[in-house]
Amino acid sequence: MTMFTRRVLLLIFAAMTAGLAATHSVAQTDPLPSWNDGNAKSAIVEFVKRVTTEGGPDFVPIEERIATFDNDGTLWTEQPNYVQAMFVFDRIAAMAKERPEMKETQPFKAVLEADRATLAALGEQGLVELVTATHSGMSTADFEKTVRDWIATAQHPRFHRPYTALVYQPMLELLAHLRANGFKTFIVSGGGVEFMRPWAEKAYGIPPEQVIGSSGKTAFELNGDKPVINKLPTVEFIDDGPGKPVGINRFVGRRPIFAAGNSDGDLQMLQWTTLDAGPRFALIVHHTDAEREYAYDRHSAVGKLDKALDEAPRRGWLVVDMKNDWRTIYPRR
Amino acid sequence: MTMFTRRVLLLIFAAMTAGLAATHSVAQTDPLPSWNDGNAKSAIVEFVKRVTTEGGPDFVPIEERIATFDNDGTLWTEQPNYVQAMFVFDRIAAMAKERPEMKETQPFKAVLEADRATLAALGEQGLVELVTATHSGMSTADFEKTVRDWIATAQHPRFHRPYTALVYQPMLELLAHLRANGFKTFIVSGGGVEFMRPWAEKAYGIPPEQVIGSSGKTAFELNGDKPVINKLPTVEFIDDGPGKPVGINRFVGRRPIFAAGNSDGDLQMLQWTTLDAGPRFALIVHHTDAEREYAYDRHSAVGKLDKALDEAPRRGWLVVDMKNDWRTIYPRR
Numbered sequence: 001m002t003m004f005t006r007r008v009l010l011l012i013f014a015a016m017t018a019g020l021a022a023t024h025s026v027a028q029t030d031p032l033p034s035w036n037d038g039n040a041k042s043a044i045v046e047f048v049k050r051v052t053t054e055g056g057p058d059f060v061p062i063e064e065r066i067a068t069f070d071n072d073g074t075l076w077t078e079q080p081n082y083v084q085a086m087f088v089f090d091r092i093a094a095m096a097k098e099r100p101e102m103k104e105t106q107p108f109k110a111v112l113e114a115d116r117a118t119l120a121a122l123g124e125q126g127l128v129e130l131v132t133a134t135h136s137g138m139s140t141a142d143f144e145k146t147v148r149d150w151i152a153t154a155q156h157p158r159f160h161r162p163y164t165a166l167v168y169q170p171m172l173e174l175l176a177h178l179r180a181n182g183f184k185t186f187i188v189s190g191g192g193v194e195f196m197r198p199w200a201e202k203a204y205g206i207p208p209e210q211v212i213g214s215s216g217k218t219a220f221e222l223n224g225d226k227p228v229i230n231k232l233p234t235v236e237f238i239d240d241g242p243g244k245p246v247g248i249n250r251f252v253g254r255r256p257i258f259a260a261g262n263s264d265g266d267l268q269m270l271q272w273t274t275l276d277a278g279p280r281f282a283l284i285v286h287h288t289d290a291e292r293e294y295a296y297d298r299h300s301a302v303g304k305l306d307k308a309l310d311e312a313p314r315r316g317w318l319v320v321d322m323k324n325d326w327r328t329i330y331p332r333r
Numbered sequence: 334m335t336m337f338t339r340r341v342l343l344l345i346f347a348a349m350t351a352g353l354a355a356t357h358s359v360a361q362t363d364p365l366p367s368w369n370d371g372n373a374k375s376a377i378v379e380f381v382k383r384v385t386t387e388g389g390p391d392f393v394p395i396e397e398r399i400a401t402f403d404n405d406g407t408l409w410t411e412q413p414n415y416v417q418a419m420f421v422f423d424r425i426a427a428m429a430k431e432r433p434e435m436k437e438t439q440p441f442k443a444v445l446e447a448d449r450a451t452l453a454a455l456g457e458q459g460l461v462e463l464v465t466a467t468h469s470g471m472s473t474a475d476f477e478k479t480v481r482d483w484i485a486t487a488q489h490p491r492f493h494r495p496y497t498a499l500v501y502q503p504m505l506e507l508l509a510h511l512r513a514n515g516f517k518t519f520i521v522s523g524g525g526v527e528f529m530r531p532w533a534e535k536a537y538g539i540p541p542e543q544v545i546g547s548s549g550k551t552a553f554e555l556n557g558d559k560p561v562i563n564k565l566p567t568v569e570f571i572d573d574g575p576g577k578p579v580g581i582n583r584f585v586g587r588r589p590i591f592a593a594g595n596s597d598g599d600l601q602m603l604q605w606t607t608l609d610a611g612p613r614f615a616l617i618v619h620h621t622d623a624e625r626e627y628a629y630d631r632h633s634a635v636g637k638l639d640k641a642l643d644e645a646p647r648r649g650w651l652v653v654d655m656k657n658d659w660r661t662i663y664p665r666r
Contacts, residue, residue: 197586208586220575242553253530253541
């Protein structure tokens with residue numbers, strides 16, 4: 001190496017890293033290959049470019065690049081029912097094998113008999129009973145194992161694939177594109193935080209500490225030399241609607257500059273994200289593809305997309321038309 | 334560049350990066366220069382080496398390297414009173430200028446007159462009143478500004494330096510050493526999360542989303558086109574004692590493998606961190622240095638270090654003797 005001066009080495013090094021950067025940039029020419037060319041795709045790419053252009057008027061320092069994503073219907077399929085509801089039904093069936101008296105007790109009877117009329121008429125109290133029965137009375141570790149076992153085997157009734165195979169490929173690319181540009185990506189879901197964490201890292205590349213969701217109370221206990229955290233039958237926090245900005249404030253402590261949702265449960269998160277100075281971006285996934293996924297505009301069994309859709313044009317929120325904007329829906333088998 | 338083949342370039346590149354690594358490693362020979370050589374320092378260095386040695390029996394994947402730190406008395410000075418208590422007193426003095434009736438109303442009167450006897454006799458109700466009066470009734474944004482302004486100017490009564498200058502240099506080095514080895518570092522404090530976040534990133538390199546603390550309820554509100562989150566006068570979560578593992582579970586969703594505390598308020602966090610299979614580490618900062626900081630063994634105005642100190646030898650927790658283990662206490666001016 002003595003034939004090279006330090007300066008020559010540094011020049012070579014600079015040239016090589018420039019070469020590496022160039023290669024990298026070529027590979028990134030289309031960061032969103034599952035998005036069809038059009039307004040949606042270019043709006044996203046353009047926004048990311050603006051906030052990451054150093055010296056530009058809209059540059060955002062890396063630590064402030066916070067992006068929050070709803071989960072059900074935004075990152076994975078939520079029809080014909082929330083995946084967590086499917087989990088509840090399956091758990092109740094499993095529990096009834098050991099506790100046959102559940103077969104004669106509402107609201108469990110309705111679940112076990114798939115009695116849609118009774119289920120549809122269940123008030124909040126009945127739903128809380130179903131969730132409580134399946135989500136409390138065990139340690140967090142035991143619950144996590146139950147979720148892992150279930151998600152590994154359960155299948156979607158129409159697509160006959162595991163639910164984690166029914167995540168949206170275009171959204172996976174969007175998450176990856178944001179992260180490649182210094183964003184920290186969070187899930188902010190009405191779903192249970194302890195239901196999502198066991199599989200979110202593998203499915204989305206989002207670690208447990210970046211998953212925000214609804215939760216029940218828990219309590220720490222030391223049994224001899226074995227510490228456990230027990231799940232109690234009390235709702236602690238509903239991370240939905242106005243709860244989403246509250247959850248973001250509590251867990252992240254910074255205001256996002258990018259948010260994605262698909263229902264009125266995301267309305268306040270989109271408002272909180274966009275209604276402030278500086279570059280901000282919000283998108284709504286509009287389910288318009290009955291053939292490849294589901295089409296369910298403003299009202300469906302799992303919720304409404306009504307106020308948020310009305311507000312979108314006024315606020316400049318991007319409405320993603322799943323049928324036309326997405327080349328692919330799910331990852332290849 | 335044509336005089337170099339690609340292979341030669343790659344060799345040069347490899348040699349250079351090896352050189353960089355070597356330089357880096359030399360610079361890292363002593364990652365904890367403010368720790369005196371001895372058992373405490375070597376136990377820490379040894380643990381970090383063990384869990385980061387790929388292929389070794391105690392290797393821990395990077396995503397599971399979670400480290401949690403108490404704040405008051407563990408990362409910065411908590412005597413003669415919690416910094417947040419000083420903030421409360423100063424806020425009440427400021428508020429009383431605009432609301433003179435506070436001068437005649439307890440518990441504010443006692444604060445304004447520095448009436449120690451009355452203050453010491455305040456029950457939980459009185460303390461909650463003081464915290465509520467100073468920590469609610471404004472937006473999170475306004476509270477953050479108040480904290481920023483205060484922390485920038487307030488001074489410690491004995492050391493006459495800003496409180497953020499009274500962070501422990503050895504702990505800053507420990508945080509940096511852990512992060513350099515792939516750990517994600519969290520604060521898990523009984524203090525208010527919104528009191529810590531405005532300055533924790535600058536003081537410790539810990540971003541807001543990695544600060545866990547006690548909190549009050551908040552509510553989202555849209556005023557015209559201006560969304561705000563308001564701080565309500567209701568306690569939501571006390572992140573102390575058994576609340577610490579509960580908070581860690583809720584916010585991080587993984588069990589730490591490293592934890593540091595200095596009081597019985599950290600006992601359950603240390604238990605939760607260490608009482609499981611695999612390599613685990615806990616340390617207790619023992620305040621033994623009346624000259625350079627404070628000496629206050631098992632009982633003091635700000636809390637107890639009693640059960641945790643008794644449990645330390647049995648659990649293998651490192652007790653750091655501030656006077657003997659730390660070469661420096663505070664960062665240089």
